[in-house]
Amino acid sequence: MNADQVLESLGRFGTFQVLFFLCVSFIYMRGAWPVMGILFLGGDPGHHCQVPVNESISDVIPVDSSGNYEKCQIKSLLTNQTTPCSNGWTYGDEFDSTILTEWDLVCDDNFMVDLSSTIYMVGNTFGALCLTPLSDKFGRKWVILSFLWIQGAIGIATAFSSNYIMFTVLRFFIGLLNMPIALTTYVMVTEMFPASSRSFPSVGINCSWGIGLVFLAVLGYFIRDWRTLQLVISVPNFLTVTYAWFLPESIPWLIANRKFKQAKSVAKFAAKVNRKNIPSELLVVPDQEMNEAPGAGQSQEGLLNVKVTKKYTVLDLFKTSKLRRYTLIMFYLWTADSVCYFGILFATPQLHGNQFLNIGISGIVEIPALIICMFIINRIGRKRPLIFFLLLSGIMNIITIFIPTNTDSGVDLVWLQITAAMIGKFGITGAYSLSYLYSSEIFPTVVRNHAVGLSSFFENIGGISAPFIVYATSGTLTYIPLVLFGVVMVIGGTLACFLPETHKKPLPETIEEIEYGTKKSAPVTENTHL
Template sequence: MEADLKLQSLGKCGCYHTVLFLGLGLIYLRGAWHVFAPVYLAADPGHSCSVPNTTNNVADNNFTVDSCTVTYYQDINNSVIRSCEDGWQYGSQFQSTIVTDWNLVCDEDYKIELSTTIYMIGTGCGALGLTYFSDKYGRKKLLIVCLLIQGFVGVGVAFLNGFILFTIMRFFIGLLNMGIGLTVFVMITESYQASVRTIPSVGIQIAWATGIMLLALFGYLIRNWRHLQLLISLPNFIIVIYVLFLPESLSWLVANRKYREASTVLNWAQQLNQHTSQIEERNSWNGNESCIQEQDVEPVDNYITGEIKNSIHDLFCMKNTRFYTLVIIYLFIVNSLIYMGISFSMPVLHGDIFLNLFLSGLVEIPAHIICMFVITRIGRKIPLMIFLFLCAMSTIAAALCPSSTESGISLQWLKTTLFMISKFAITGSYATVYLYSAELFPTVIRNLAMGIASFFENLGAVGAPFIIYAAKKMPIIPVIAFSSATIIGGFLVMTLPETNRQPLPQTISDTKSFTTHKSDINRNSHLITEL
């Protein structure tokens, strides 16, 4: 817990924290662009079969055109239905999308969902494969590498001329996007002392919501998918420049015994926050001031004594971490499944595709604001349970609510309201789960643990399109899946320890304090001053 003691010497919120939060917030914001870009990159502006070459006059009643077929009438009782042999005509809402460029309609429309599924698989691979390098080599190095590669790949996508290459490149964009997003979130979590960690850790999610709203604006202003892809990719190169000036995570440096670098970061942070009275304390590490004058200490493989051993085995080597990991994995799957299911449904609801996505992001902001203050004062467990149960109840209520009364009065506004409540609740739950999981796992394997949980999180995201597709034939399926999953999740949360106002564990053995010192923490929690 040494890193948290050093963070306390920086104060609760100063110039250092503000610079770090804004810088990392901008990185987190751009991540939403790549997730929801298919809403516009793969938008269908409306299509119908082109008029057959045999005539330019559709009014002669020899044939009629539909979205996917042409019906030829030989006489009043005989007709022949054929596919759109002469191609399609598209609406004018967009200048171009991958749908209009590559004719991804009718029998080919499944490719749009397939591309999104492949992207989600990529994010899962990124969560599992990249986070290890963040724990081993540092948060900042991984950020720089991933941002640069994603920038080049994203720009390349704008010049592709085939669906297969587009899907492959989107896979790698997703892989890199998850590595960036998880690393940013972990850095935010590790940069604040325990008593004030909640607000920045949840507040960073407002940047994500802002990113969704900005994408709606970009999509409205830029109707060419290639130009839009360039717009969301080029900022990576600008972001890399200021990432070079951001400090490495102090918690990571301390956990990996890089005391010399940690002292430099702490010194810089102290100067920014003008806490000059802490000079003596900041140069003392483990009671040995001379250690920062020596070479950085190499870790020894012994997780019990607090040394570093970054492997998946570490998550399951002790009973408590094993149980935490399994529960967190389930919660990530549930939250991702429902969040993505609702988010991807909203833009295609009745209404404007740009306004709907904007509102989808806007509704998340009050959810995060309320979440920040509730979980700061009450804790993590109770609000998370309430969010999950509220999502279940509003989902069931929306399904049971009729579209209109017997007298013909429309109740669509009520169904939409209940739908928005579900989005509000799952957003609050999602934000809480991210913070909760980051606090449960120790620094030496935090990014690895978050990566594994996020791998399963993306399995939930992959499943969302299939449930939505199944709902076209059986509307009750999403209700059963979403409500039952959140109810089970709510009861599982009851078995987890409370982490509010506790220092971040640095080693796996530190997680024992959640249970062995729980009564002491509860007894003394009122002594900790909140923001």
């Protein structure tokens, strides 16, 4: 059985593929909630030192250079000296309750919310490296579903956390499972469509992430208590219990793992839904004994005289000039895409205006970026759109620092600042999606898994760094983080100019094809008699 021929016979975008895509899109969509939920779970409604009874706030709370009340200082009326808050804090009314207000994660402890986000991202990294490979052994479907249910249970437990440490540890395990769920879902989508029509669903699945951000903004707006919100974003995981009966396993995975009867059953079901007829020769189950037995007349010496294929390692990515250049550039782009994407999202609540609206808009702008990607990558290639999106994101984020909040005449320009930042978000979304596609095409087959795996590691390093970059610059101008991310993107756009175009070119199989542009078989050692 040939997986791609079977998938082609089912049609490109039939009813089966559409229903499958919608099912896995829900899984991908709710994946945005654990990652970005901390924006509301740990939201800061504003605070200042608690004012003593019978005292006026204007008498005991000093103001800063912007005319706002100091957050962590209180003035003694006896000595007229300012001291740190000693009687607790008074919080604003934007939220009913967050982990910040419940556990007083402010002033000397104001890094704790961002630390929790970073630890979550560390969980992502370990999950990607340690748990994602389980889907190769046990199948896509059951790894996704079991991880979803375990994550849902941990998410519900998180809502009942009694302290910050318990909350953060449980969030680590939520992150540990979230990245394998997302990566395996993405792989499953690419596997269930034939090669000729794979680019649309592989890019389109990311639209559901943007929709997830919009839903999160709506949920955050209407649910201002962090425990209730945590429950609401965790319970939907259990809606996938029904998937145990009707979500199919990946046909390519079944065939690759010699589960031919199951693959045949899934293919026949898909054909029935799509009202297609699969040629019977495509469903012929190979005779395993014939595949494994020596050929007729084959001598014992012939069996022992084998070619030992060269074993490739991560180090082979750096041994030749062109591949080394491509590798280093792609590692930079994955890191830059991740740190800037998540950095922009984490910085969004610091922007002026309604933070719920800002998060919602940031999710909405992802959808047109991805739709544009889906249509242009098969027309003008990958390289030029990638450069365009990187430079667009970089330039728009940099110029935010040059846009004043108000003009000299008092005209409010906050809308223009937010617009520039959202266009930057539009650009990074397109660049991020194209980097995924580029990585699957630019590396030769013999080291592709090594390259993509290591790229994912650098992607997670960027995600880990993002919250701390936002925190480290939070005491400066609001738009400093966006400027830093913009510079990183401009550098990425410049480096992308040194990458080759991969559109309409066969996937390279060997390192020699990358270096010399000639198609050679993978090197082998001398014949070895066992």
